[in-house]
Amino acid sequence: MFTLYVTKGSGNCFKPFLALVQLRQAFQVINVDILSGETRSDAFRAINPAAAVPYLRVESGEGVGESNAMLWFLADGSGLMPATPLEQAQSLQWMFFEQSKLEPFISPARFLSFIAPERGQGREQEIEGWREKARTGLAVLDAHLQGRAFMLGNTYGITDIALFGYVHVGAEAGIDMNRFPSVTAWMRRVEQTPDFTPLSALCATAKPFSPTSP
Numbered sequence: 001m002f003t004l005y006v007t008k009g010s011g012n013c014f015k016p017f018l019a020l021v022q023l024r025q026a027f028q029v030i031n032v033d034i035l036s037g038e039t040r041s042d043a044f045r046a047i048n049p050a051a052a053v054p055y056l057r058v059e060s061g062e063g064v065g066e067s068n069a070m071l072w073f074l075a076d077g078s079g080l081m082p083a084t085p086l087e088q089a090q091s092l093q094w095m096f097f098e099q100s101k102l103e104p105f106i107s108p109a110r111f112l113s114f115i116a117p118e119r120g121q122g123r124e125q126e127i128e129g130w131r132e133k134a135r136t137g138l139a140v141l142d143a144h145l146q147g148r149a150f151m152l153g154n155t156y157g158i159t160d161i162a163l164f165g166y167v168h169v170g171a172e173a174g175i176d177m178n179r180f181p182s183v184t185a186w187m188r189r190v191e192q193t194p195d196f197t198p199l200s201a202l203c204a205t206a207k208p209f210s211p212t213s214p
């Protein structure tokens with residue numbers, strides 16, 4: 001059985017969670033609380049020295065960090081994996097895009113204006129700067145999705161999950177998502193895929209982290 005270490009509300013953590021659900025894998029979820037500093041504790045660093053969630057542990061005790069690397073690992077041999085070498089390269093292309101042009105801007109803007117707004121006080125200019133950079137990335141994504149049902153064409157897969165993780169909470173970062181109609185239509189299609197489960201379910205069954213967590 002897999003063990004997925006997450007923190008509540010995280011788009012990065014949602015990605016492997018959704019893949020595990022849609023692939024019908026057995027897994028348990030452990031909530032590592034970022035706000036109280038649990039991710040930086042010695043006990044969690046012993047599990048993931050990078051001190052970040054998500055982190056996926058396999059039965060042997062070995063594990064993998066980085067949400068998009070987890071998607072690649074989990075989807076191997078499944079219908080969520082891009083089929084051809086070209087599609088696999090395009091999938092990686094969009095995963096790198098997500099991590100460099102979207103997530104670094106949507107995530108902190110959302111954290112400081114929606115999840116922990118008290119920490120965002122006095123940083124409004126910085127937050128607006130992140131929103132503007134995110135809008136630039138979202139415009140590129142919107143143009144790509146025009147005329148496509150999913151990221152790589154007609155077939156839903158891990159590329160969609162990777163992009164959906166933070167894009168679908170763009171409004172919580174203070175971004176008007178109606179400016180990106182192809183992105184908005186794609187988000188609705190992703191939500192209609194078999195066994196889709198929303199981010200709100202991420203921590204519904206999570207166990208709290210403790211130094212003796214598996």
Ligand SMILES: N[C@@H](CCC(=O)N[C@@H](CS)C(=O)NCC(=O)O)C(=O)O
Nearest residue numbers: 010012034039052053054066067068
């Ligand atoms: N690139 C990583 C990002 C991981 C990351 O930054 N995770 C955040 C939560 S979304 C975290 O664990 N931060 C640790 C902390 O703030 O203490 C991924 O895609 O998994």
